[in-house]
Amino acid sequence: MSYENILVATENNITTITINRPNKLNALNKATIAELHQAFKTAEADTATRVIVLTGSGEKAFVAGADISEFANFSVEEGAQLAQQGQELLFDFVENLKTPVIGAVNGFALGGGLELAMSCHFRVASENAKMGLPEVSLGVIPGYGGTQRLPQLVGKGKAMEMIMTAGMLNAEEAKQYGLVNYVVPQAELLDLCNSIAQKIIKNSPVAISKAIKAVNANFKDGVNGYETEIKAFGYCFGTEDFKEGTTAFLEKRKAEFSGK
Structure with missing residues (x-):
């Protein structure tokens, strides 16, 4: 299946899904969310896929956030529907996949980008990664599960601080707080993810x-x-x-x- 906003490749029982909107810093729009849903669904059904690695194209961003232009004029009802549909189609869907999903976080993972990374079963970050939930600076809160998953990973107090200040963690800070498992140079990011994936593949x-x-x-x-x-x-x-x-x-x- 061909996609406009993502790339999908399967090799050695590992399916790599790459969000491919580098000119938009891989921002999530409705079309990208729909394509990601389909790609994850297809990978889950493929018996040749034993591990899924999710990453972003280019060196600047995993996903820099949601595409604000799509919802800037939404009503209360439309906003709630946006969050509900997004969670069902992608964020909750990824978290509950039977196939392990590793988030390869390269560069910025902000807002919906961090929420997507947190939906993965665990995360590996490049040294230039920056992670945060800046939604309150736009007059809104995280709507794709960020208020729930961030406290699970970093603790309630740190999550409250990050959300309230709209601040970011660098890669080493993210590792310190348990948001990511490893930090490596960007050139080694996918290699480490694939190495971990190969260990997973040996098991049932x-x-x-x-x-x-x-x-x-x-x-x-x-x-x-x-x-x-x-x-x-x-x-x-x-x-x-x-x-x-x-x-x-x-x-x-x-x-x-x-x-x-």
Whole structure:
């Protein structure tokens, strides 16, 4: 499938999705969000894809934010609908994918860009990365899950400060607060993401998908994360991957997981 605003490539069981609007610093507009939704949906359905890496084109930005020109004149109802549709189509969708998603944050990740990065299961940043939620400087608040995911990652106090001041963290500060897992030179960003992806690929896709669901359950209202874990743990016992993994361990060989 061809896209106007993103690039998609699959190699060695890794699908790399690149937001490709460098002249707009990869800002998110409706069309880009729709294309990203389709690309993630397609990758999720592709059995050859075991890990997804999300990044932005160029050296300046992962995603510099949302395309403000699209919603500057929206009404109250239109604004609420914008946030709801965006969360359903992309941000919540990515967070709840069964396939692991690594955010490769190069350059600016601001507003909707940081919210998109936080939707990924974890993040790696280049040394020139800058991350923040500057929405209050525009008279609005983060609407794509930023007020929920940022406190989960950096703690309530730091999240409150970042949101209220519209301030940014540099890459090392982001690592210090747990917003990203690693910081590397920009030229090494995708190499490290691919290296981590290869480690993930060696493990059971079924178990990984259940682990994602169990971890996410801890942050959902009305959901008992421990109960989700117990059910997911039990489910694994009925899979081919469990039989292969335990047999391989007992036979002192490497497991060859089928994802079933």
